Amino acid sequence: MSTAALEDDAPRRRDDLVLVTTPAMRARRHPFAIAALWAWQTAMALLVAWPARGLVQAAYGNDPRGDAALWAPGGHALLDWLWRDAHGLRSVVGSAEIALGAAAVLGLVPMAAVMIAIAHTRRERLEGRWSAAVVEIAAGALRAFPAMALLLVVVTIAQGVVVATGLALASAVESAARVGMGEARAQQLEGVVAIASFAAVSVLGVVHDLARAAVVRFRVRGFRALLLGARTFRLAPLTLWWSWAWRAAAALAPILVGAALASRAGGRGGFVLLVLAAVHQAVVVARAALHASWWAKALRSVDASLRRAIA
Amino acid sequence: MRAVRVPPALLGAFAFGALLGQPAPAAAPAPAPPPAPAPDVASADAALPAHADDVADYTLRASLDPVAHVVHGEGTIRWRNTSTQAVRELWVHLYLNAFKNERSAFLRERVGGRGSAAPEDWGWIDVHRLALEVPDGPAVDVWPTAELHRPGDDDQTDARVSLPGEVQPGERITLDVAFDDKLPTVVERTGYRGSFHMVGQWFPKIARLEPDGRWAHFPFHHLSEFYADFGTYDVTLDVPQGFTIGATGPLIEWHLENGRRIERHVQSDIHDFAWTAWDKWQGMREAIDGVEVTLLYPRGFRRIAQREMAALRFALPYECARYGRYPYPVLTVVHPQDDVGEAGGMEYPTLITTGGAWLTPPGVLAPEIVTVHELGHQWFYGLVATNEAAWPFLDEGVNQYAEQDAMGRWRGPGSAVDLLGLSVSDAAIDAVGGDQAAHDEPVAQPAYAFATGAAWARLVYARTASILETLSRVYGDDLVARAVGVYARRYRFQHPGPDALIGVFEQVMGARVAATLRTALYDEGWVDYAIDGVSARRATRPAGLFDSIGGQRDKVEPGQADVEGWDDAVLVRRRGTLSFPVDVELTFADGTTRRERWDGEGEWKRFAWRGPVALRAAVVDPDDRVLVDQDRENNHGATPSGGGGAPRTLERALYWMQLALQAASP
Numbered sequence: 001m002s003t004a005a006l007e008d009d010a011p012r013r014r015d016d017l018v019l020v021t022t023p024a025m026r027a028r029r030h031p032f033a034i035a036a037l038w039a040w041q042t043a044m045a046l047l048v049a050w051p052a053r054g055l056v057q058a059a060y061g062n063d064p065r066g067d068a069a070l071w072a073p074g075g076h077a078l079l080d081w082l083w084r085d086a087h088g089l090r091s092v093v094g095s096a097e098i099a100l101g102a103a104a105v106l107g108l109v110p111m112a113a114v115m116i117a118i119a120h121t122r123r124e125r126l127e128g129r130w131s132a133a134v135v136e137i138a139a140g141a142l143r144a145f146p147a148m149a150l151l152l153v154v155v156t157i158a159q160g161v162v163v164a165t166g167l168a169l170a171s172a173v174e175s176a177a178r179v180g181m182g183e184a185r186a187q188q189l190e191g192v193v194a195i196a197s198f199a200a201v202s203v204l205g206v207v208h209d210l211a212r213a214a215v216v217r218f219r220v221r222g223f224r225a226l227l228l229g230a231r232t233f234r235l236a237p238l239t240l241w242w243s244w245a246w247r248a249a250a251a252l253a254p255i256l257v258g259a260a261l262a263s264r265a266g267g268r269g270g271f272v273l274l275v276l277a278a279v280h281q282a283v284v285v286a287r288a289a290l291h292a293s294w295w296a297k298a299l300r301s302v303d304a305s306l307r308r309a310i311a
Numbered sequence: 312m313r314a315v316r317v318p319p320a321l322l323g324a325f326a327f328g329a330l331l332g333q334p335a336p337a338a339a340p341a342p343a344p345p346p347a348p349a350p351d352v353a354s355a356d357a358a359l360p361a362h363a364d365d366v367a368d369y370t371l372r373a374s375l376d377p378v379a380h381v382v383h384g385e386g387t388i389r390w391r392n393t394s395t396q397a398v399r400e401l402w403v404h405l406y407l408n409a410f411k412n413e414r415s416a417f418l419r420e421r422v423g424g425r426g427s428a429a430p431e432d433w434g435w436i437d438v439h440r441l442a443l444e445v446p447d448g449p450a451v452d453v454w455p456t457a458e459l460h461r462p463g464d465d466d467q468t469d470a471r472v473s474l475p476g477e478v479q480p481g482e483r484i485t486l487d488v489a490f491d492d493k494l495p496t497v498v499e500r501t502g503y504r505g506s507f508h509m510v511g512q513w514f515p516k517i518a519r520l521e522p523d524g525r526w527a528h529f530p531f532h533h534l535s536e537f538y539a540d541f542g543t544y545d546v547t548l549d550v551p552q553g554f555t556i557g558a559t560g561p562l563i564e565w566h567l568e569n570g571r572r573i574e575r576h577v578q579s580d581i582h583d584f585a586w587t588a589w590d591k592w593q594g595m596r597e598a599i600d601g602v603e604v605t606l607l608y609p610r611g612f613r614r615i616a617q618r619e620m621a622a623l624r625f626a627l628p629y630e631c632a633r634y635g636r637y638p639y640p641v642l643t644v645v646h647p648q649d650d651v652g653e654a655g656g657m658e659y660p661t662l663i664t665t666g667g668a669w670l671t672p673p674g675v676l677a678p679e680i681v682t683v684h685e686l687g688h689q690w691f692y693g694l695v696a697t698n699e700a701a702w703p704f705l706d707e708g709v710n711q712y713a714e715q716d717a718m719g720r721w722r723g724p725g726s727a728v729d730l731l732g733l734s735v736s737d738a739a740i741d742a743v744g745g746d747q748a749a750h751d752e753p754v755a756q757p758a759y760a761f762a763t764g765a766a767w768a769r770l771v772y773a774r775t776a777s778i779l780e781t782l783s784r785v786y787g788d789d790l791v792a793r794a795v796g797v798y799a800r801r802y803r804f805q806h807p808g809p810d811a812l813i814g815v816f817e818q819v820m821g822a823r824v825a826a827t828l829r830t831a832l833y834d835e836g837w838v839d840y841a842i843d844g845v846s847a848r849r850a851t852r853p854a855g856l857f858d859s860i861g862g863q864r865d866k867v868e869p870g871q872a873d874v875e876g877w878d879d880a881v882l883v884r885r886r887g888t889l890s891f892p893v894d895v896e897l898t899f900a901d902g903t904t905r906r907e908r909w910d911g912e913g914e915w916k917r918f919a920w921r922g923p924v925a926l927r928a929a930v931v932d933p934d935d936r937v938l939v940d941q942d943r944e945n946n947h948g949a950t951p952s953g954g955g956g957a958p959r960t961l962e963r964a965l966y967w968m969q970l971a972l973q974a975a976s977p
Contacts, residue, residue: 041976045968053961063947064898064928066955069935071963073724075735076935079743080943096968100975107976179505182591183648184611184669255970262963263732273958280966287973 022303025118027292033117037288038281040110044103048096055088056081068267108148111295113141115216118296140216147215150222155208159201166197206244207233213298218306232305243297251290254283355800356636363541363580363804366391367517371488374549375510375588380432380503382492382513389485390517393540396524397477403441403457403470404539406512409531410434410495410502414465416759420533424764425653426499427533434495434502438515441472442487450487451475468531470515488515497651500664506554509647509654509664511585512537519698519806529700534767535758536692536699536706539582541804547575550588557607557643558586559662580638580804581660582696587645595620600628602637608646612669615678616646619665622679625721626686630713633792634690634799642689644682656681658688674730680718680737687713695802702809703758703767704832708775709795709812715741715776716783716792738780742938745774749941754778755809755832777938778831784936785891786820794819830888831939838887839941840931842948843915847900847925850876879926880919881948885911887941896933898953899924906933927953 027034059081060067069077082089116137174190181189211229214220220228233240258280265276371386392398409417410430421427441457442450458471478484492513495502501511518528519540527538548556552570560578567573576586592607595616604623608616623644631637645664647654655666663685667678687710691697697705718726718737725734748769752761761767783791798807798815809832817825830836854869883895890911897905901924909916909931928949932940940946 041969041972042965044972045965048968049961049964052964053957056957056960059944060947061956062928062949062954063930064949064953064955065930067957067960068955071959073734073736074739074935075724075728075733076739076742076938077943079735079739080746083743083747084942084944096971099968100971103972103976107972111976178650182610183650184609187669188611251973258966259732267959269955269958273962277962277966280962284966284969284973287970291973 019120022300022307025296025299025303027114027118027289027296030114030117030292033114034285034289034292037110037114037292038285040107041103041284041288042281044099048092048099051095052092055085055092058088059085065267066269068269071267073266105149105152108145108152109138109141111141111212112144112148112216113137114292115213115295115299116140116144118292119213119217119299144215144219147220147222147225148212151208151211151215151226154222154226155204155211159204162197162200162204166194166200170194170197202244202248203233203237203241206241209244209295209298210240210302213295213302217299217302228302228305231309232302235305235308236301240297240301243301244294247290247294251287254286258283355796359635359638359800360804361638364393365542365579366393366540367542367582368544369514369542369584370545371514371584372547372549373510373513373586375508375551375554377503377506377508377551377554377588377590380494380508382494382510383490384492384514385487385489387485387487388515388517389483389542391483392478392480392520394520394522394524395480397479398520398524398526399474399477400526401472401474402518402526402528403438403472404512404516404518404528404531404537405436405438405459405468405470406516406531406537407434407436407492407494407501408467410498411467412465415468416464416466416530417468417533419466420759422533422761422763422767424534424768427764428498430495430498430502432496434493434498435467436490436492436513436515438470438488438490440487440489441515443474444485444487453486466530469518469528490515497647497654499653500657502651502654504651506591507587507589507647507651507654509585509587509645509651511583511657511659514584516583527698527701529759532700532759534761534764535703537583538698538700538806539696541580541582541696543577543579544581544584545575545577546584546586547573548586548588549573551590553590554588555590555592555594555607556586556588557592557605557645557662559584559643559660560639561603561641578639578661581693583659585657585659585662587654587664597624599624599642600631600637602627602642603640604642604644606644606646609648609669612646612648615667615669615671618673619644619646619678619682622682622721623686626683626717629717629720630687630690633716633796634713635694635796635803637689638694639689642686644685646678656685658685658692660689660693663688672730674725674728676718676722676725676727676729679722680714680727683717683721684710684714687717690799694804695799696804696806697808698806700759701757702755703771704754704775705807705809705812707771708754709779709798711741711772711776712779712795715780716788738777738938741773742777742780744769744772745777745939746941749774749837749939750835753833753835774939775832778828781891781936781938782816782820782824782828784934784938785893786824790820827889827891834888836887836889837941838885838889838891838937838939839945840893840911840937841884841886841942841945842881842929842931843884844880844882845926845929845948845950845953846878846880847927847950848878849925850874850878850921876921876923877925878919878921880917881926881929882915882917883909883929883931884915885913889939891937893932893937894934896930897926898928898930900927926950928955 056067056070060070070081170190170193173193174186177186177189207229210232211225214225214228261276261279265272368389371384373382373384375382409415411433413429418429438454440452441454442452444450453472453474456473459467497504501509516539518526519538521527544560548558550556550572552567552572554572556574558576560576563575563577565574591609593610594605594607596605597620606616606620639661641661643662647664647666649668652666655664657664665678665682665685667681671678691710691713692706699706715738724736726737727740728735748766751766752770754770754774779791794816797819798812802811813825813828816828852867852871852874854867857865859865892911893909895907895909907918930947932946
């Protein structure tokens with residue numbers, strides 16, 4: 001692996017992509033990349049949301065209040081619709097499952113693109129040729145896809161094993177403790193064990209993201225990237241985990257804001273609905289930005305880790 | 312009885328609502344204070360009978376072996392013939408034999424729902440002696456000649472006992488009884504697990520003799536509950552010293568003796584007795600409305616127990632105001648843990664069992680609902696002692712209405728779920744549940760006649776409550792509350808049938824309501840209001856040739872629009888066998904709305920007029936008063952540009968799908 005690119009802080013060229021300095025890898029410098037990520041997620045979500053809307057339109061579209069009844073307090077119309085249109089709803093849910101599965105795999109491309117945008121600048125961009133820059137980033141993201149996909153498979157299997165083991169252990173602990181401690185305390189203990197297993201899963205996730213950053217940063221293949229990710233994590237495990245964790249926690253807060261506003265909006269339409277939609281989309285963008293921020297941190301970390309190795 | 316588990320429909324609604332973010336009202340409703348009894352209520356309460364007619368008195372002593380899970384019982388039963396006929400036999404319920412083998416009626420009839428699994432450890436009752444006391448002579452043991460089961464039927468829950476002589480109307484007899492219960496592992500209301508013991512349906516219980524001399528006896532069916540005469544229960548319980556007891560009636564005296572705890576509980580004016588003993592009970596106690604409430608719960612359930620106590624703080628005074636004062640000094644609430652969940656959600660006089668996981672989120676009101684439901688049974692089953700086997704809707708259905716009413720008054724539209732922007736009412740869940748079985752079977756039929764447990768639950772509980780709630784929304788909450796209140800007070804300490812309930816509704820709300828209620832309960836009554844057409848045409852002169860006075864003949868071409876305004880029309884249909892007065896809301900092109908009233912009597916009604924503004928849409932029953940409307944999706948109609956579309960659904964579905972994608976994506 002070439003480390004020439006790391007030897008000074010000046011921007012330098014590698015093929016058509018020009019690496020930026022480590023401190024310069026910041027998500028906030030790439031609002032268009034974040035907007036593109038939002039656009040990708042919105043397009044995928046629309047594949048499911050539009051049929052759901054069509055289903056409700058068929059049932060309540062002729063109501064002058066539209067689907068307001070469905071969102072009215074008390075939930076009678078909502079429950080009735082869930083039961084009456086269960087068949088249609090099942091197909092929507094099936095579409096959602098397919099979309100989520102596809103997004104988990106195909107989403108590697110936009111993710112890699114955002115990482116490339118953060119980690120590199122482009123000669124075309126430097127020269128003001130934006131469309132060419134976009135094409136170049138997309139090509140880079142597609143090139144990274146096989147390595148990313150391999151990582152996804154390996155880490156997902158590992159995470160599955162950890163979760164299954166953790167839940168089995170938690171269940172065994174609960175069974176053993178139930179008679180002596182009572183149901184509630186035993187289940188609380190079960191919860192602690194389960195949470196510990198999820199913490200282990202999150203560690204694997206952090207290593208996974210670091211490996212992805214290595215794929216983008218150094219164009220290494222899957223297993224090499226995994227080793228780089230693991231080495232990076234080993235150098236500062238708590239710092240890196242916390243960097244991921246606070247962003248993950250912060251990404252939950254906007255959801256609560258969105259739910260509270262939906263609660264306030266009730267079944268109202270018109271301007272209130274427009275405001276609600278704007279706030280909801282702001283929540284989605286904020287979460288996309290936090291994701292991108294973490295990926296930038298991962299890029300900086302693998303970069304710094306290799307610098308330290310060289311030093 | 313109420314199933315403790317959250318209904319699948321509710322879980323589905325919660326999951327979908329959480330997905331889409333259905334909004335709750337702007338602010339959580341503040342708990343409403345219980346209404347002060349109106350003067351007429353207070354005077355009605357003053358007129359309530361102080362005591363029931365004492366028919367069957369049980370004086371028992373029960374000793375628990377917590378290792379063998381055996382209860383040894385003995386004592387006396389004093390029974391009086393209150394019918395107009397002399398009798399030569401007794402019918403005795405041996406409910407615990409339902410769990411003796413798979414040939415019992417209970418286990419043969421596993422049609423779904425609680426109690427469908429055979430117990431891991433069988434349970435039964437062995438009666439050793441049932442001796443009739445004879446004046447000036449030795450008691451005559453009549454048990455050896457008892458007929459435990461009918462020919463060809465192995466069920467042993469309904470025994471026939473021949474007497475050596477007739478018992479005349481008004482005559483009282485005394486029977487000495489000795490028996491052993493082997494408790495099953497917990498299955499539907501009763502049993503053990505480890506050192507936990509819930510002891511219900513545990514003693515030989517004399518069936519009720521109706522005034523005409525007909526015995527209301529029955530096997531213990533899978534879906535049925537119980538029926539008995541009022542009396543005084545004086546029960547002494549004997550358990551290991553480390554155990555805590557919860558039992559029907561107040562604790563009169565207690566002491567420790569040879570490592571055993573001995574407690575005596577006595578209560579008059581009741582028709583059953585249940586108790587629990589466990590060495591791990593925790594407890595809290597509080598006086599509510601003059602009633603000493605004891606709540607027993609497992610370790611780690613304190614937060615849930617506090618929620619249940621809060622529910623009782625509202626519901627006990629509320630139901631007293633609605634249905635007459637609670638006449639007993641105590642109420643014991645038992646919250647079993649989840650692994651004995653089938654012991655939960657059950658009612659006995661002055662003792663109810665509730666349920667719910669210790670981790671139940673505050674916005675999921677299952678523990679509160681079950682607690683309020685079982686409390687309501689103190690009136691509808693306890694004080695108004697209907698035949699639960701023959702007419703289960705009279706206790707479970709009417710009580711389900713009482714539960715909806717109390718929960719709705721207390722928690723508003725989020726009376727079942729109020730979480731993450733989703734609010735679902737108890738009434739909405741029942742409305743949809745009841746709809747699902749509306750055409751399957753009648754509501755008013757014996758418990759054992761239902762084909763499935765699901766149909767029984769949807770019709771007996773949900774449909775009955777939805778019918779009453781519909782009457783309440785259409786004709787006024789006060790009227791239905793008054794009708795049910797009159798029924799509860801008039802038949803306190805009595806054993807009314809369906810006609811009594813319908814008769815009170817006729818008296819309070821009129822013949823049309825009574826007829827509707829009868830059709831809905833007995834004849835699978837149903838209704839579907841629908842908008843069958845909405846039209847708005849620019850007003851035109853009638854076309855054709857018209858003779859004028861001067862002998863001229865004027866010709867008007869079709870579509871000649873030389874008059875102002877619009878010809879608007881709406882066709883509303885009522886399908887089905889029920890009818891309710893409904894509103895029809897008309898929305899016009901200028902955004903204004905107007906309401907028309909239809910008495911709902913015919914099969915259709917056309918509203919047509921000429922006005923200055925075009926009609927855009929119409930909605931029948933816009934306030935969702937007719938909960939039993941079979942199809943709500945045809946309650947609206949519009950001109951091609953009149954519908955409101957589904958923008959809220961698109962917005963929320965898009966948002967939550969975006970969040971889901973962010974969670975699933977790398």
